Amino acid sequence: MLALAHQTGIRLVVAAGLALAAGAPAAALAQSGHGGYSATLAAPLPAAKKAVLNGVIWKCDGDSCAAPLDGARPAIACAKMVRAFGAVTRFADPKGDLAAEDLARCNAAAN
Incomplete structure (x- = not known):
């Protein structure tokens, strides 16, 4: 027993x-806060917005955006995100923030 x-x-x-x-x-x-990509927009959105980019859903509210990882290099994911939502002051994946020169190239994709 x-x-x-x-x-x-x-x-x-x-x-x-x-x-x-x-x-x-x-x-x-x-x-x-998040285990995928995160970004801070240069200009806040007037309303929350979602977009499917490279097979994952990006969600932005105000100046904060987030999405699960999609397997793309961060610079590629950033460029796609910028085309959909606008310029960013910060873009990161779980490994850290994009370097300043990569962030500048990312923002150039919005033009």
Whole structure:
């Protein structure tokens, strides 16, 4: 009886640990704000806007935009995003912000 209670206790601890581990990526995304691309528009939009670019949905509200990763290089994703929403002052993926010269080339795509 005691051995059965011990096994049941171990199963509960393992199940709880797995549940916490499964929720960890979602919690990390919530804390970081986003796990994909993010951008700050040079001029805020008057109303929220969505667009499908390279197979993913970009959502912009005010001057903040976000989308899941689409597999494209950040500079390519930035250029497509700028054509749809306008110039940006910041563009980032989970690895970090685009360099200033890449951001300038990205914004040139809007013209």
